Amino acid sequence: AQSVTQLGSHVSVSEGALVLLRCNYSSSVPPYLFWYVQYPNQGLQLLLKYTSAATLVKGINGFEAEFKKSETSFHLTKPSAHMSDAAEYFCAVSFMDSNYQLIWGAGTKLIIKP
């Protein structure tokens, strides 16, 4: 079955440190991959997406993610964390053979320490 796993329900980093949020998917067919961010009491906002073009994808707010087919991963990174990055981050995947229905990870709450 197709699924998405986000490692770590909470990730804590110091301000200025590297942010790494992990996302792995399971599927034998090519995926479309997404990262969304949710600030408190708001909806989800698209950070970036992979749709079979370049494997290194740059998004908003200095985030980027790399699609690694061999590892079935799409980890989200940012070189230097800012206090405003504190939010919940969701990884999602879709497939053409599933009518592009998004399958969601459980989310990772990013905590920034001053």
Add this chain to the structure above:
Amino acid sequence: ETGVTQTPRHLVMGMTNKKSLKCEQHLGHNAMYWYKQSAKKPLELMFVYSLEERVENNSVPSRFSPECPNSSHLFLHLHTLQPEDSALYLCASSHPERAGGELFFGEGSRLTVL
């Protein structure tokens, strides 16, 4: 106008009340979705409408009744809810064949059932 608009943003209701949540999208999409987001739980897909026809209903209790009168509007009618129905209800829209099914979300309606 913003892409996806949800009203009201906050709603408090008793268990015997009847209320409705409204969603409107101005993106020309042909699919609309209702999600439920509860604390400490993954995103739950409730309903999907494609071309104004319901294509998915994930075992949602009948006290939640969706309505999609046209491709731009989606309602969630609520009646005789339970306290455990308190959650953030998110509306989203998409054009599934474009960009791998990327979803565009509203800000959400925070529902509290007393």
